[in-house]
Amino acid sequence: MSLSLPGVTDWSAFTFLDHHRTALLQSIKEESREETRIEETGPSNNIREITCSEILGAIENVIQDIVTSLARNKAPVLTLVNRSDWRNIQFKDSVGLQMISHHTTRKIKSDCPKSATKFALILKMLSVIYKMVQDNTYATKRDIYYSDTLLFGSQSVVDNIVNDISCMLKIPRRSLHIAVIVPSNVQGIRNVITDAKFILIVEKDATFQRLLDDDFCNKLSPCIMITGKGVPDLNTRLLVRKLWDTCHIPIFTLMDADPHDHPSKLCNFSYVNNGAEINVLRSTYCPVFITSMSFEAHHLTVPAIRWLGLLPSDIERLNIPKDALIPLTKRDQNKLASMQKRPYMACQPMWKKEMEIMAASKMKAEIQALMSLSSDYLSRVYLPNKLQFGGWI
Numbered sequence: 001m002s003l004s005l006p007g008v009t010d011w012s013a014f015t016f017l018d019h020h021r022t023a024l025l026q027s028i029k030e031e032s033r034e035e036t037r038i039e040e041t042g043p044s045n046n047i048r049e050i051t052c053s054e055i056l057g058a059i060e061n062v063i064q065d066i067v068t069s070l071a072r073n074k075a076p077v078l079t080l081v082n083r084s085d086w087r088n089i090q091f092k093d094s095v096g097l098q099m100i101s102h103h104t105t106r107k108i109k110s111d112c113p114k115s116a117t118k119f120a121l122i123l124k125m126l127s128v129i130y131k132m133v134q135d136n137t138y139a140t141k142r143d144i145y146y147s148d149t150l151l152f153g154s155q156s157v158v159d160n161i162v163n164d165i166s167c168m169l170k171i172p173r174r175s176l177h178i179a180v181i182v183p184s185n186v187q188g189i190r191n192v193i194t195d196a197k198f199i200l201i202v203e204k205d206a207t208f209q210r211l212l213d214d215d216f217c218n219k220l221s222p223c224i225m226i227t228g229k230g231v232p233d234l235n236t237r238l239l240v241r242k243l244w245d246t247c248h249i250p251i252f253t254l255m256d257a258d259p260h261d262h263p264s265k266l267c268n269f270s271y272v273n274n275g276a277e278i279n280v281l282r283s284t285y286c287p288v289f290i291t292s293m294s295f296e297a298h299h300l301t302v303p304a305i306r307w308l309g310l311l312p313s314d315i316e317r318l319n320i321p322k323d324a325l326i327p328l329t330k331r332d333q334n335k336l337a338s339m340q341k342r343p344y345m346a347c348q349p350m351w352k353k354e355m356e357i358m359a360a361s362k363m364k365a366e367i368q369a370l371m372s373l374s375s376d377y378l379s380r381v382y383l384p385n386k387l388q389f390g391g392w393i
Contacts, residue, residue, distance in 0.1 A: 017387055198251070203256065208227035214380070244302045311393070312354045312357040326365065328358070
């Protein structure tokens with residue numbers, strides 16, 4: 001049985017979606033009761049605004065340690081959490097992926113040729129952040145990179161240093177006066193009211209635009225659609241978390257069946273300016289534009305997110321033509337093998353099964369491969385059937 005959408009959707013047919021939301025709400029109630037039981041002894045996960053004096057004090061403590069080392073004729077050393085080590089990450093149902101408390105660290109030595117440059121760049125970035133906090137000004141990571149391209153070398157260097165500093169200081173990036181395109185004060189959004197049945201996060205902007213052209217939001221009204229434009233930034237993730245905390249409606253992701261998309265990008269959501277007021281979100285979308293941020297997991301992740309597609313198992317099930325598929329490269333195969341060994345996979349058997357299917361087929365597919373079946377197959381058949389019959393994991 002297949003479903004197409006000639007007009008207004010009859011939501012009474014979407015029983016799997018209703019059952020999914022009921023299960024989510026029950027899970028929320030259970031988590032709430034658990035949090036109440038540990039409230040007096042456990043740490044609070046509530047987001048607290050970090051004051052400017054706290055940020056400045058944290059930076060001053062780092063500098064003080066450096067000065068002390070120099071006064072003792074010792075080479076200064078910075079200690080950073082090893083964010084790229086999967087042994088530092090654990091999976092928790094209520095949070096997703098988060099950093100463990102007894103994490104491993106790495107040393108950035110000022111007298112070591114391999115790390116001296118990074119040591120200097122971290123100090124430079126600390127000075128930039130210190131001045132912005134003092135002056136109550138903001139800059140994007142792109143602004144910081146272009147302020148001295150010869151010094152930083154590449155945008156990725158700036159991105160990694162900002163993440164390292166945030167983790168080292170134990171201060172969320174949004175509090176370091178580093179601005180992003182989505183309004184930085186996502187927590188300032190108030191009065192979010194919606195009758196949307198679900199939220200769809202679309203990985204690619206091109207796919208997002210195609211769904212808009214196909215009038216998907218109106219055909220499957222009411223829903224909320226968001227794009228991460230490839231890799232979602234911090235505040236896009238905060239926005240999704242805000243919508244989840246406020247609306248408690250099912251959230252699904254749509255991405256390529258590619259080792260470099262899942263679960264790496266799915267984990268961005270499910271495992272780390274001025275305020276705005278939103279009165280109604282109905283049949284609307286947010287065209288908005290992250291790598292371990294597991295130390296901020298409680299604030300950034302939505303473990304309830306489900307992978308709607310494109311699933312590797314969909315490729316065979318839908319008999320997508322082979323000429324629409326892409327062979328896995330050696331890099332893809334190494335990435336796939338690496339992901340299958342990650343600790344959290346033990347908690348995600350369905351993810352593991354999908355990756356095993358991909359590894360066995362040695363093929364990957366972009367969402368656009370569905371166009372080989374028909375130009376509007378994604379919006380007219382694939383997504384409606386997935387949502388009606390529970391085709392998510």
